[in-house]
Amino acid sequence: MICKNPATGEILRELDPTPVELIPELFVRSRKAQILWAALPPKKRAERLKQIRETLLNHTDELIELITQENGKPRLEALSSELLPSLELLTYFAKKGPGILRDTPLPLRLMKHRKSYLNHFPYGVVAILSPWNYPFLLPFSDIMLALLAGNSVIFKPSERAPLVGLRIQELCDESGLPQNLLQTVIGDDSVGAAVITAGASGASGPDKIFFTGNIENGKKILRAAAETVTPVSLELGGKNAIIVLPDADIEYATSAIVWGAFTNSGQVCAATSRAFVHEKIIDAVAARVAEKLSSLRQAPSSQYDNDLGPITLESQKAIYSKQLDEARNRGATIVCGGNFSQDRVFLEPTVLRTQDTAGLSVFTDETFGPILAISAFKSPADAVEQANRGHYGLTASIITKNLSLGEEIAKQLHVGTVMLNEVVYTAGLPEVPWGGVKRSGMGRAHSECGLLEFVNLRHIHKPRSRLFIFKSLWWFPYTPHQFMAFRKFADLYRNHWTDKIRAFPHFLIHLVHFLKREKRL
Numbered sequence: 001m002i003c004k005n006p007a008t009g010e011i012l013r014e015l016d017p018t019p020v021e022l023i024p025e026l027f028v029r030s031r032k033a034q035i036l037w038a039a040l041p042p043k044k045r046a047e048r049l050k051q052i053r054e055t056l057l058n059h060t061d062e063l064i065e066l067i068t069q070e071n072g073k074p075r076l077e078a079l080s081s082e083l084l085p086s087l088e089l090l091t092y093f094a095k096k097g098p099g100i101l102r103d104t105p106l107p108l109r110l111m112k113h114r115k116s117y118l119n120h121f122p123y124g125v126v127a128i129l130s131p132w133n134y135p136f137l138l139p140f141s142d143i144m145l146a147l148l149a150g151n152s153v154i155f156k157p158s159e160r161a162p163l164v165g166l167r168i169q170e171l172c173d174e175s176g177l178p179q180n181l182l183q184t185v186i187g188d189d190s191v192g193a194a195v196i197t198a199g200a201s202g203a204s205g206p207d208k209i210f211f212t213g214n215i216e217n218g219k220k221i222l223r224a225a226a227e228t229v230t231p232v233s234l235e236l237g238g239k240n241a242i243i244v245l246p247d248a249d250i251e252y253a254t255s256a257i258v259w260g261a262f263t264n265s266g267q268v269c270a271a272t273s274r275a276f277v278h279e280k281i282i283d284a285v286a287a288r289v290a291e292k293l294s295s296l297r298q299a300p301s302s303q304y305d306n307d308l309g310p311i312t313l314e315s316q317k318a319i320y321s322k323q324l325d326e327a328r329n330r331g332a333t334i335v336c337g338g339n340f341s342q343d344r345v346f347l348e349p350t351v352l353r354t355q356d357t358a359g360l361s362v363f364t365d366e367t368f369g370p371i372l373a374i375s376a377f378k379s380p381a382d383a384v385e386q387a388n389r390g391h392y393g394l395t396a397s398i399i400t401k402n403l404s405l406g407e408e409i410a411k412q413l414h415v416g417t418v419m420l421n422e423v424v425y426t427a428g429l430p431e432v433p434w435g436g437v438k439r440s441g442m443g444r445a446h447s448e449c450g451l452l453e454f455v456n457l458r459h460i461h462k463p464r465s466r467l468f469i470f471k472s473l474w475w476f477p478y479t480p481h482q483f484m485a486f487r488k489f490a491d492l493y494r495n496h497w498t499d500k501i502r503a504f505p506h507f508l509i510h511l512v513h514f515l516k517r518e519k520r521l
């Protein structure tokens, strides 16, 4: 595998993929390491996360360099969108994680003589399969939460970001993480497939799959997991809307639109690549967006003075051309951009505008690049209808000064996250969940929900004390008084209190007869 800098074509390193025949052995080692790791209390595991945070800080500058070289994103984004959220995540979960993993009482309404609680226990070996667009933050956060929950991890970084993936492994090793607790495999989707199907033949395989990638591959993962009924979390693509209401401040709204659609050159699952702008202000918004984009600097990220880096993947360029050609042919106006650089390393930040959006791929399919599509809406209901079209449901943003109207609209959007007067960035907040509805996925990353994705739930039910150990009323042998006691008990569920009062003495009489016969009174 040849790892190249997407801006310069420079070869960074050649790597051999992990031979698939080694994968079963990796699972065996992983399972052994997991048993010892899970025996540590969560607090002790959290302590280890703090050590990893320290190691990460010792290598921050070198990591920025590596992320920039392998992925192409600006250095500021490598720091602000990858490393800082990772440090924040470690800090938050090192403190809060043990509490989230604590047993949770489940108060019982009827059975006052017994107690129930939820006990969280790790799945075992978790397979984490990651994409290339946030090559550090995404796998790192999933790995940290899986480990904190007491699992071991087999991690497959994207074949387009293996160097950053290997560096994560090295950082964990350097932090003293037990051997084999995290193991990284290198390769393309065939190696990924070998990891997730490792258990199909009866050998040791993953107990949980955490996949971040595109929808089509997500479906393949689900099909493969069905074979072994392995639980799966899927963080898939998005086609995210930003709705700009007529009261919005144009300067604020256009800065939000530009960053939301073009950070990381739009190669973001949460990129706000569809802007629905009120018809009264759409001309002003489109013009100001184009103006702001014209001042952004698109260049290789070798210095500290670019805003947009190169297109990371060659294969994405065909998607951009197809979506742009189709939009042009359907009469969309190119507000700005639309051309590749001569060497085709960059696509100019592109904005197109049209009202003919139905079935237009730039409005329906993921673009994952520096293209923004704008369309007008007439009323909030119209904006909601347009934003809810399609199979994706990851995020949406609303720009308005009227926060209560914003919230009202937010609650009508079929997505996993709605940001009012913000875009994209909550993916970097450890406290809040990240994940989509519809075909954008299932399950959540980050937050309490995200940590709980990595544990099984075990319900434990017990007598309140040893004084309360007695035969249950519904056990054998069945008798007529027992039946009638239950029959009258059912009437206690009636809505009217007079009916309940009428039923109660009958219930009591049958109960006493039943208990006497059983020699329990």
Ligand code: NAD
Pocket: 129, 130, 131, 132, 133, 134, 138, 156, 157, 158, 159, 187, 188, 189, 190, 191, 192, 193, 194, 196, 212, 213, 214, 215, 217, 218, 220, 221, 235, 236, 237, 238, 268, 269, 270, 366, 368, 394, 434, 435, 436, 440, 441
């Ligand atoms: P991808 O689906 O091509 O690959 C993701 C990972 O899964 C890679 O490591 C790949 O090798 C592996 N893989 C692919 N097919 C597999 C299979 N059949 N079996 C096992 N492993 C397999 O995705 P990508 O191109 O790397 O990333 C871009 C996609 O990820 C976009 O659709 C983007 O929206 C999505 N994404 C989603 C989120 C989110 O949080 N929802 C975040 C980032 C990226």
